[in-house]
Amino acid sequence: MNNDLIYQLALTQTPHIGHVHARILAQQFESAEAIFKAPSGILEKIDGIGPIRARSIKQFNNFSAAEKEIAFIEKYRINTLFLKDENYPQRLLHCYDPPTLLFYRGNANLNASRVVAIIGTRNHTEYGKHITDTLVKELAAFDVLIVSGLALGIDALAHKAAVKHHLATTGVLAHGLDTLYPPQHTTLAKEMLKHNGGLLTEFPSNTPPDKHNFPTRNRIVAGMSDAIVVIETGIRGGSMITAELANSYNKDVFAIPGKTTDSKSCGCNQLIKNNKAMLLTDAQQLADTMGWTEPVKPPARKQQEIFIELTGPEKMVVTLLTEKDTVHIDELTIKSGISSSAAAAAILNLELQNIIQCLPGKIYKLL
Numbered sequence: 108m109n110n111d112l113i114y115q116l117a118l119t120q121t122p123h124i125g126h127v128h129a130r131i132l133a134q135q136f137e138s139a140e141a142i143f144k145a146p147s148g149i150l151e152k153i154d155g156i157g158p159i160r161a162r163s164i165k166q167f168n169n170f171s172a173a174e175k176e177i178a179f180i181e182k183y184r185i186n187t188l189f190l191k192d193e194n195y196p197q198r199l200l201h202c203y204d205p206p207t208l209l210f211y212r213g214n215a216n217l218n219a220s221r222v223v224a225i226i227g228t229r230n231h232t233e234y235g236k237h238i239t240d241t242l243v244k245e246l247a248a249f250d251v252l253i254v255s256g257l258a259l260g261i262d263a264l265a266h267k268a269a270v271k272h273h274l275a276t277t278g279v280l281a282h283g284l285d286t287l288y289p290p291q292h293t294t295l296a297k298e299m300l301k302h303n304g305g306l307l308t309e310f311p312s313n314t315p316p317d318k319h320n321f322p323t324r325n326r327i328v329a330g331m332s333d334a335i336v337v338i339e340t341g342i343r344g345g346s347m348i349t350a351e352l353a354n355s356y357n358k359d360v361f362a363i364p365g366k367t368t369d370s371k372s373c374g375c376n377q378l379i380k381n382n383k384a385m386l387l388t389d390a391q392q393l394a395d396t397m398g399w400t401e402p403v404k405p406p407a408r409k410q411q412e413i414f415i416e417l418t419g420p421e422k423m424v425v426t427l428l429t430e431k432d433t434v435h436i437d438e439l440t441i442k443s444g445i446s447s448s449a450a451a452a453a454i455l456n457l458e459l460q461n462i463i464q465c466l467p468g469k470i471y472k473l474l
Contacts, residue, residue, distance in 0.1 A: 126207055261339060
Protein backbone atom coordinates (compact mmCIF):
# COMPACT_ATOMS: atom_id res chain seq x y z
CA MET A 108 0.00 0.00 0.00
CA ASN A 109 1.21 3.51 -0.88
CA ASN A 110 2.71 5.09 2.27
CA ASP A 111 1.50 8.52 1.13
CA LEU A 112 -2.12 7.37 0.92
CA ILE A 113 -3.09 8.40 4.44
CA TYR A 114 -2.06 11.99 3.63
CA GLN A 115 -3.79 11.88 0.24
CA LEU A 116 -7.00 10.85 1.97
CA ALA A 117 -6.48 13.50 4.63
CA LEU A 118 -6.13 16.14 1.92
CA THR A 119 -9.61 15.28 0.61
CA GLN A 120 -11.02 15.67 4.14
CA THR A 121 -9.31 18.90 5.15
CA PRO A 122 -11.76 21.81 5.64
CA HIS A 123 -11.47 24.70 3.14
CA ILE A 124 -9.37 22.58 0.75
CA GLY A 125 -11.30 21.86 -2.42
CA HIS A 126 -10.24 20.24 -5.69
CA VAL A 127 -8.68 23.42 -7.08
CA HIS A 128 -6.68 24.08 -3.89
CA ALA A 129 -5.54 20.46 -3.67
CA ARG A 130 -4.24 20.66 -7.22
CA ILE A 131 -2.32 23.87 -6.45
CA LEU A 132 -0.72 22.17 -3.45
CA ALA A 133 0.06 18.98 -5.38
CA GLN A 134 1.89 21.07 -7.97
CA GLN A 135 4.02 22.68 -5.26
CA PHE A 136 5.04 19.60 -3.26
CA GLU A 137 6.48 16.19 -4.06
CA SER A 138 3.88 14.32 -2.01
CA ALA A 139 0.73 14.76 0.04
CA GLU A 140 2.78 14.08 3.18
CA ALA A 141 5.06 17.00 2.30
CA ILE A 142 2.00 19.28 2.17
CA PHE A 143 1.03 18.46 5.75
CA LYS A 144 4.60 18.72 7.02
CA ALA A 145 5.35 22.03 5.32
CA PRO A 146 5.71 25.09 7.62
CA SER A 147 2.69 27.39 7.84
CA GLY A 148 4.71 30.27 6.47
CA ILE A 149 5.43 28.42 3.24
CA LEU A 150 1.83 27.27 2.82
CA GLU A 151 0.47 30.78 3.38
CA LYS A 152 2.60 32.24 0.58
CA ILE A 153 1.26 29.86 -2.07
CA ASP A 154 -1.15 31.64 -4.42
CA GLY A 155 -4.71 30.56 -3.69
CA ILE A 156 -3.93 29.10 -0.26
CA GLY A 157 -3.39 31.92 2.22
CA PRO A 158 -3.49 31.83 6.05
CA ILE A 159 -6.96 30.27 6.54
CA ARG A 160 -6.31 27.23 4.37
CA ALA A 161 -2.76 26.91 5.68
CA ARG A 162 -4.15 26.82 9.21
CA SER A 163 -6.69 24.16 8.20
CA ILE A 164 -3.89 21.95 6.91
CA LYS A 165 -1.69 22.40 9.97
CA GLN A 166 -4.56 21.82 12.40
CA PHE A 167 -5.92 18.72 10.67
CA ASN A 168 -5.72 15.72 12.99
CA ASN A 169 -8.55 13.37 11.91
CA PHE A 170 -6.21 10.74 10.48
CA SER A 171 -8.31 7.99 12.08
CA ALA A 172 -10.93 8.44 9.34
CA ALA A 173 -8.20 8.05 6.73
CA GLU A 174 -6.90 4.93 8.45
CA LYS A 175 -10.40 3.44 8.46
CA GLU A 176 -10.71 4.11 4.73
CA ILE A 177 -7.33 2.46 4.10
CA ALA A 178 -8.58 -0.67 5.86
CA PHE A 179 -11.54 -0.73 3.45
CA ILE A 180 -9.26 -0.15 0.45
CA GLU A 181 -6.93 -2.98 1.45
CA LYS A 182 -9.74 -5.40 2.25
CA TYR A 183 -11.38 -5.00 -1.17
CA ARG A 184 -8.16 -4.44 -3.15
CA ILE A 185 -9.22 -1.07 -4.46
CA ASN A 186 -6.79 0.96 -6.52
CA THR A 187 -6.28 4.59 -5.54
CA LEU A 188 -5.24 7.23 -8.05
CA PHE A 189 -3.79 10.49 -6.73
CA LEU A 190 -3.45 13.62 -8.87
CA LYS A 191 0.26 12.96 -9.43
CA ASP A 192 0.03 9.23 -10.12
CA GLU A 193 1.00 7.93 -13.54
CA ASN A 194 -2.24 5.92 -13.89
CA TYR A 195 -4.47 8.85 -12.90
CA PRO A 196 -6.78 9.71 -15.87
CA GLN A 197 -4.56 12.32 -17.48
CA ARG A 198 -7.37 13.98 -19.43
CA LEU A 199 -8.86 15.12 -16.11
CA LEU A 200 -5.75 17.20 -15.48
CA HIS A 201 -6.83 19.47 -18.34
CA CYS A 202 -9.91 20.39 -16.26
CA TYR A 203 -9.70 23.16 -13.67
CA ASP A 204 -11.22 21.02 -10.90
CA PRO A 205 -9.87 17.45 -11.23
CA PRO A 206 -10.66 15.02 -8.39
CA THR A 207 -7.88 14.93 -5.83
CA LEU A 208 -8.13 11.18 -5.31
CA LEU A 209 -9.97 8.48 -7.23
CA PHE A 210 -10.98 4.98 -6.13
CA TYR A 211 -10.96 2.32 -8.84
CA ARG A 212 -11.88 -1.30 -9.32
CA GLY A 213 -11.17 -3.01 -12.63
CA ASN A 214 -8.67 -3.34 -15.43
CA ALA A 215 -9.79 -0.86 -18.07
CA ASN A 216 -7.09 1.58 -19.13
CA LEU A 217 -8.34 4.96 -17.96
CA ASN A 218 -5.75 6.55 -20.25
CA ALA A 219 -6.80 4.65 -23.36
CA SER A 220 -5.93 6.37 -26.62
CA ARG A 221 -9.62 6.90 -27.44
CA VAL A 222 -12.32 7.50 -24.83
CA VAL A 223 -15.99 8.17 -25.60
CA ALA A 224 -18.69 8.98 -23.06
CA ILE A 225 -22.23 7.92 -24.01
CA ILE A 226 -25.00 9.44 -21.92
CA GLY A 227 -28.72 10.06 -22.02
CA THR A 228 -32.10 9.86 -20.37
CA ARG A 229 -33.17 7.23 -17.86
CA ASN A 230 -36.47 6.79 -19.73
CA HIS A 231 -35.24 5.95 -23.20
CA THR A 232 -37.24 4.96 -26.27
CA GLU A 233 -36.70 1.98 -28.58
CA TYR A 234 -35.08 4.44 -30.97
CA GLY A 235 -32.57 5.42 -28.27
CA LYS A 236 -31.87 1.79 -27.46
CA HIS A 237 -31.24 0.95 -31.11
CA ILE A 238 -28.99 3.96 -31.67
CA THR A 239 -26.93 3.17 -28.56
CA ASP A 240 -26.28 -0.44 -29.54
CA THR A 241 -25.53 0.47 -33.16
CA LEU A 242 -23.15 3.28 -32.23
CA VAL A 243 -21.18 1.14 -29.77
CA LYS A 244 -21.04 -1.73 -32.27
CA GLU A 245 -19.58 0.61 -34.90
CA LEU A 246 -17.14 2.15 -32.40
CA ALA A 247 -15.73 -1.32 -31.68
CA ALA A 248 -13.66 -0.99 -34.86
CA PHE A 249 -11.84 1.94 -33.25
CA ASP A 250 -11.19 0.17 -29.92
CA VAL A 251 -12.48 2.99 -27.74
CA LEU A 252 -13.08 2.94 -24.00
CA ILE A 253 -16.79 3.55 -23.36
CA VAL A 254 -17.52 5.70 -20.30
CA SER A 255 -20.88 6.40 -18.69
CA GLY A 256 -22.54 6.79 -15.32
CA LEU A 257 -24.06 3.30 -14.83
CA ALA A 258 -27.46 4.98 -14.42
CA LEU A 259 -30.77 3.61 -15.62
CA GLY A 260 -31.54 4.11 -19.29
CA ILE A 261 -28.99 5.10 -21.93
CA ASP A 262 -26.03 4.81 -19.51
CA ALA A 263 -26.74 1.17 -18.76
CA LEU A 264 -27.46 0.44 -22.44
CA ALA A 265 -24.06 1.88 -23.36
CA HIS A 266 -22.28 -0.32 -20.81
CA LYS A 267 -24.24 -3.41 -21.89
CA ALA A 268 -23.48 -2.73 -25.56
CA ALA A 269 -19.78 -2.33 -24.77
CA VAL A 270 -19.70 -5.71 -23.03
CA LYS A 271 -21.68 -7.26 -25.89
CA HIS A 272 -19.35 -5.88 -28.56
CA HIS A 273 -16.14 -6.60 -26.61
CA LEU A 274 -15.20 -3.05 -25.69
CA ALA A 275 -13.81 -2.04 -22.30
CA THR A 276 -16.25 0.14 -20.38
CA THR A 277 -15.98 2.14 -17.16
CA GLY A 278 -18.85 3.26 -14.96
CA VAL A 279 -18.34 6.46 -12.99
CA LEU A 280 -20.26 6.32 -9.71
CA ALA A 281 -21.84 8.97 -7.50
CA HIS A 282 -21.14 7.04 -4.29
CA GLY A 283 -18.53 4.88 -2.57
CA LEU A 284 -17.41 1.46 -3.77
CA ASP A 285 -19.04 -0.28 -0.80
CA THR A 286 -22.41 -0.11 -2.55
CA LEU A 287 -23.92 0.06 -6.02
CA TYR A 288 -26.68 2.33 -7.26
CA PRO A 289 -29.06 1.50 -8.73
CA PRO A 290 -28.90 -1.96 -7.10
CA GLN A 291 -30.45 -3.65 -10.15
CA HIS A 292 -27.21 -2.93 -12.01
CA THR A 293 -25.12 -5.14 -9.70
CA THR A 294 -25.04 -7.94 -12.27
CA LEU A 295 -24.14 -5.48 -15.02
CA ALA A 296 -21.28 -4.09 -12.92
CA LYS A 297 -19.95 -7.61 -12.37
CA GLU A 298 -20.11 -8.28 -16.11
CA MET A 299 -18.20 -5.06 -16.79
CA LEU A 300 -15.47 -6.02 -14.33
CA LYS A 301 -15.28 -9.53 -15.76
CA HIS A 302 -14.84 -8.20 -19.30
CA ASN A 303 -11.91 -5.86 -18.71
CA GLY A 304 -14.03 -2.93 -17.53
CA GLY A 305 -14.03 -0.84 -14.36
CA LEU A 306 -15.86 1.15 -11.70
CA LEU A 307 -14.51 4.58 -10.80
CA THR A 308 -15.47 7.11 -8.12
CA GLU A 309 -14.01 9.98 -6.15
CA PHE A 310 -16.24 9.21 -3.17
CA PRO A 311 -14.93 7.16 -0.23
CA SER A 312 -16.81 4.27 1.34
CA ASN A 313 -20.06 4.99 3.21
CA THR A 314 -20.89 7.82 0.80
CA PRO A 315 -24.53 7.32 -0.28
CA PRO A 316 -25.79 8.28 -3.78
CA ASP A 317 -27.10 11.65 -2.64
CA LYS A 318 -28.62 13.93 -5.25
CA HIS A 319 -25.83 16.51 -5.12
CA ASN A 320 -23.20 13.85 -5.90
CA PHE A 321 -24.43 13.26 -9.43
CA PRO A 322 -23.38 16.60 -11.01
CA THR A 323 -20.01 16.08 -9.31
CA ARG A 324 -19.83 12.60 -10.86
CA ASN A 325 -20.83 14.00 -14.26
CA ARG A 326 -17.78 16.26 -14.45
CA ILE A 327 -15.57 13.14 -14.30
CA VAL A 328 -17.53 11.52 -17.13
CA ALA A 329 -17.04 14.66 -19.21
CA GLY A 330 -13.47 15.36 -18.17
CA MET A 331 -11.96 11.91 -18.74
CA SER A 332 -13.41 11.54 -22.26
CA ASP A 333 -12.32 12.77 -25.67
CA ALA A 334 -15.87 12.99 -26.94
CA ILE A 335 -19.28 13.02 -25.27
CA VAL A 336 -22.30 11.63 -27.12
CA VAL A 337 -25.80 12.53 -25.92
CA ILE A 338 -28.32 10.06 -27.33
CA GLU A 339 -31.65 11.06 -25.76
CA THR A 340 -32.41 13.67 -23.13
CA GLY A 341 -35.00 16.21 -22.10
CA ILE A 342 -34.31 19.91 -21.70
CA ARG A 343 -33.31 19.37 -18.08
CA GLY A 344 -31.39 16.59 -16.46
CA GLY A 345 -27.99 15.11 -15.80
CA SER A 346 -27.10 14.66 -19.47
CA MET A 347 -27.56 18.37 -20.15
CA ILE A 348 -25.38 19.16 -17.14
CA THR A 349 -22.69 16.81 -18.43
CA ALA A 350 -22.86 18.38 -21.89
CA GLU A 351 -22.48 21.86 -20.39
CA LEU A 352 -19.50 20.68 -18.32
CA ALA A 353 -17.93 19.09 -21.40
CA ASN A 354 -18.28 22.37 -23.26
CA SER A 355 -16.61 24.20 -20.38
CA TYR A 356 -13.72 21.70 -20.61
CA ASN A 357 -13.47 22.28 -24.39
CA LYS A 358 -14.48 18.69 -25.13
CA ASP A 359 -16.14 17.61 -28.37
CA VAL A 360 -19.86 17.13 -27.73
CA PHE A 361 -22.13 15.23 -30.13
CA ALA A 362 -25.89 14.74 -30.02
CA ILE A 363 -28.22 12.35 -31.84
CA PRO A 364 -31.08 14.35 -33.37
CA GLY A 365 -34.71 13.36 -32.89
CA LYS A 366 -38.21 14.41 -33.86
CA THR A 367 -39.10 17.96 -32.88
CA THR A 368 -42.22 16.60 -31.20
CA ASP A 369 -40.34 13.97 -29.14
CA SER A 370 -39.78 15.09 -25.53
CA LYS A 371 -36.97 12.53 -25.17
CA SER A 372 -35.00 14.26 -27.95
CA CYS A 373 -35.72 17.91 -27.21
CA GLY A 374 -32.54 18.29 -25.17
CA CYS A 375 -30.39 16.85 -27.99
CA ASN A 376 -32.11 19.09 -30.53
CA GLN A 377 -31.53 22.12 -28.33
CA LEU A 378 -27.82 21.33 -27.92
CA ILE A 379 -27.50 21.12 -31.70
CA LYS A 380 -29.58 24.27 -32.27
CA ASN A 381 -27.45 26.28 -29.81
CA ASN A 382 -24.17 25.00 -31.32
CA LYS A 383 -23.30 23.23 -28.08
CA ALA A 384 -23.18 19.85 -29.79
CA MET A 385 -22.49 18.55 -33.29
CA LEU A 386 -25.27 16.62 -34.97
CA LEU A 387 -24.20 12.96 -35.03
CA THR A 388 -25.45 10.24 -37.35
CA ASP A 389 -22.95 7.38 -37.00
CA ALA A 390 -19.61 6.26 -35.54
CA GLN A 391 -17.66 6.93 -38.74
CA GLN A 392 -18.66 10.59 -38.61
CA LEU A 393 -17.51 10.76 -34.98
CA ALA A 394 -14.20 9.08 -35.89
CA ASP A 395 -13.64 11.45 -38.82
CA THR A 396 -14.35 14.48 -36.66
CA MET A 397 -11.98 13.24 -33.95
CA GLY A 398 -9.25 12.47 -36.48
CA TRP A 399 -9.42 8.73 -35.90
CA THR A 400 -8.67 7.96 -39.53
CA GLU A 401 -7.91 4.28 -39.04
CA PRO A 402 -9.17 1.51 -36.76
CA VAL A 403 -6.54 0.67 -34.17
CA LYS A 404 -7.13 -3.06 -34.06
CA PRO A 405 -4.61 -5.02 -36.17
CA PRO A 406 -6.02 -7.12 -39.01
CA ALA A 407 -6.58 -10.75 -38.08
CA ARG A 408 -4.17 -11.90 -40.79
CA LYS A 409 -1.23 -10.57 -38.77
CA GLN A 410 -1.97 -13.11 -36.10
CA GLN A 411 -1.36 -15.89 -38.63
CA GLU A 412 2.33 -14.99 -38.76
CA ILE A 413 2.92 -16.57 -35.35
CA PHE A 414 1.34 -19.92 -36.27
CA ILE A 415 4.59 -21.32 -37.66
CA GLU A 416 6.12 -21.53 -34.20
CA LEU A 417 3.06 -22.95 -32.44
CA THR A 418 1.94 -26.47 -31.63
CA GLY A 419 -1.39 -27.81 -32.90
CA PRO A 420 -3.34 -27.06 -29.68
CA GLU A 421 -1.76 -23.59 -29.47
CA LYS A 422 -2.82 -22.83 -33.05
CA MET A 423 -6.40 -23.84 -32.20
CA VAL A 424 -6.49 -21.50 -29.20
CA VAL A 425 -5.06 -18.58 -31.21
CA THR A 426 -7.52 -19.23 -34.04
CA LEU A 427 -10.45 -18.99 -31.61
CA LEU A 428 -9.08 -15.75 -30.11
CA THR A 429 -8.58 -14.31 -33.60
CA GLU A 430 -12.29 -14.80 -34.29
CA LYS A 431 -13.40 -13.16 -31.00
CA ASP A 432 -11.76 -10.44 -28.92
CA THR A 433 -12.15 -12.30 -25.64
CA VAL A 434 -13.01 -15.93 -24.88
CA HIS A 435 -13.63 -17.73 -21.57
CA ILE A 436 -11.38 -20.72 -20.79
CA ASP A 437 -14.35 -23.10 -20.88
CA GLU A 438 -15.26 -21.96 -24.38
CA LEU A 439 -11.64 -22.32 -25.49
CA THR A 440 -11.55 -25.89 -24.24
CA ILE A 441 -14.89 -26.89 -25.76
CA LYS A 442 -14.47 -25.24 -29.17
CA SER A 443 -10.83 -26.27 -29.62
CA GLY A 444 -11.81 -29.92 -29.32
CA ILE A 445 -8.77 -30.78 -27.24
CA SER A 446 -8.58 -32.14 -23.71
CA SER A 447 -8.68 -29.83 -20.69
CA SER A 448 -5.07 -30.61 -19.81
CA ALA A 449 -3.88 -29.96 -23.38
CA ALA A 450 -5.84 -26.70 -23.49
CA ALA A 451 -4.40 -25.61 -20.14
CA ALA A 452 -0.86 -26.38 -21.32
CA ALA A 453 -1.40 -24.55 -24.60
CA ILE A 454 -2.82 -21.50 -22.81
CA LEU A 455 0.07 -21.42 -20.34
CA ASN A 456 2.66 -21.59 -23.13
CA LEU A 457 0.93 -18.84 -25.08
CA GLU A 458 0.88 -16.66 -21.95
CA LEU A 459 4.60 -17.25 -21.37
CA GLN A 460 5.29 -16.27 -24.99
CA ASN A 461 3.27 -13.05 -24.50
CA ILE A 462 0.86 -14.08 -27.25
CA ILE A 463 -2.28 -14.08 -25.11
CA GLN A 464 -3.30 -12.35 -21.90
CA CYS A 465 -5.42 -13.64 -19.03
CA LEU A 466 -8.12 -11.23 -17.84
CA PRO A 467 -10.19 -11.49 -14.65
CA GLY A 468 -12.65 -14.38 -14.66
CA LYS A 469 -10.40 -16.66 -16.74
CA ILE A 470 -11.11 -14.63 -19.87
CA TYR A 471 -8.36 -14.63 -22.52
CA LYS A 472 -7.46 -12.30 -25.36
CA LEU A 473 -4.66 -11.92 -27.91
CA LEU A 474 -1.96 -9.36 -27.21
